[in-house]
Amino acid sequence: MSHNTTEEIKIRRYRLPDHLSWFIEQQLDKIGFSLATPKSLAQTILHQSDFYIRHPYGETPWKEHWAQAAQLAYYFPLNWIRAQAILDRGEEVGFWNNLKSYLEFGSGLGPFTCQNRYFNKGLCIEPSLEAQSVARNLAHHFGITRPLTWNVRFEKTASIDVAVFSYILTELPQLPPWIYEVKSLVFAEPSTQDDGRRLMNLRERLIKDGYYPYAPCVHSNTCPLLIESKKDWCHDRVLFDAPPWWLEMEEYLPMKNRTVTFSYLLMKKEKPDLKKENMGRLVGDCLVEKGKTRQMVCRSSRREFLSWLHKEAEKFELPRGEMVSIPEDEIRKGTEIRIRKSPKLGLS
Numbered sequence: 001m002s003h004n005t006t007e008e009i010k011i012r013r014y015r016l017p018d019h020l021s022w023f024i025e026q027q028l029d030k031i032g033f034s035l036a037t038p039k040s041l042a043q044t045i046l047h048q049s050d051f052y053i054r055h056p057y058g059e060t061p062w063k064e065h066w067a068q069a070a071q072l073a074y075y076f077p078l079n080w081i082r083a084q085a086i087l088d089r090g091e092e093v094g095f096w097n098n099l100k101s102y103l104e105f106g107s108g109l110g111p112f113t114c115q116n117r118y119f120n121k122g123l124c125i126e127p128s129l130e131a132q133s134v135a136r137n138l139a140h141h142f143g144i145t146r147p148l149t150w151n152v153r154f155e156k157t158a159s160i161d162v163a164v165f166s167y168i169l170t171e172l173p174q175l176p177p178w179i180y181e182v183k184s185l186v187f188a189e190p191s192t193q194d195d196g197r198r199l200m201n202l203r204e205r206l207i208k209d210g211y212y213p214y215a216p217c218v219h220s221n222t223c224p225l226l227i228e229s230k231k232d233w234c235h236d237r238v239l240f241d242a243p244p245w246w247l248e249m250e251e252y253l254p255m256k257n258r259t260v261t262f263s264y265l266l267m268k269k270e271k272p273d274l275k276k277e278n279m280g281r282l283v284g285d286c287l288v289e290k291g292k293t294r295q296m297v298c299r300s301s302r303r304e305f306l307s308w309l310h311k312e313a314e315k316f317e318l319p320r321g322e323m324v325s326i327p328e329d330e331i332r333k334g335t336e337i338r339i340r341k342s343p344k345l346g347l348s
């Protein structure tokens, strides 16, 4: 039986570079915090998290030092990792090809702006001048050389190739109407049931408006989780190799981030050119049951699982979030597509 190598079958793994930890420490020092006092940092994060729960549509209180500390030490690093993972997912399906100028809307500290890839021009819309100031330092620290502009609100400018909305929909009463003029759209949202399902509904609306999904969906049919489930929501997961200061900080937090989860959506007005037939995306974790493993796979409006019987198949794991080739001669058992060996991963 042919199998993927151990290296290939792992869920993608991300880490924070040491230089970012150093930068965060310098910035925290200016507002009276430090990575060396993890308990007080954790308190700022709990405070910020409570704020988001109590004010689901409230704006991040950037004027407060505690909020700046929480954003710097916790929310930005996580969203920077999510941005990398989303860039990687999009790269696999050619989403970023020819996208040169971008707009990061509600950019905060700029998790997408602080990525050294693809773009040659960036516009950040961020109402908070405090956030803008730290974001400029961060972009400089990451050695971003493309021309960058920060504005407090969006005004019609020269055309933009792609608009990015990262963790911002919860702070907006409604989507700005100009987005429909932008040919490519990127959304990253918390992987909660409410936010994930809202994004699934937004996908349906964008499809009606002439957009095609590039990722995570490999099809433009109605999302199977909208048709066949009232509670499931689509989300992705990557591994996070946290630095020691992060682990110390997490000891004072109820939430642990050995994996980083997110819901995301990449849409374009141009039809995707996925040359391979019978592709699906693994949208669930491996569910090990008695004698069998199942894993949700998405390729159409049906809610389906790849499944393999332990007595028939050699032991293997499939990494959540990746694309898979579903065997042409598939054997169906209800919602399950029974396989005996690890399917081929990725598009190549």
Ligand SMILES: C[S@@+](CC[C@H](N)C(=O)[O-])C[C@H]1O[C@@H](n2cnc3c(N)ncnc32)[C@H](O)[C@@H]1O
Binding pocket: 059, 060, 062, 075, 076, 079, 105, 106, 107, 108, 109, 110, 111, 125, 126, 127, 128, 131, 165, 166, 167, 168, 171, 172
């Ligand atoms: C939860 S933060 C996310 C920041 C960043 N996008 C990220 O992924 O880390 C939401 C950001 O949206 C900004 N914001 C709130 N209302 C906005 C609006 N009407 N227009 C643009 N940005 C807004 C806030 O100031 C805040 O920085």
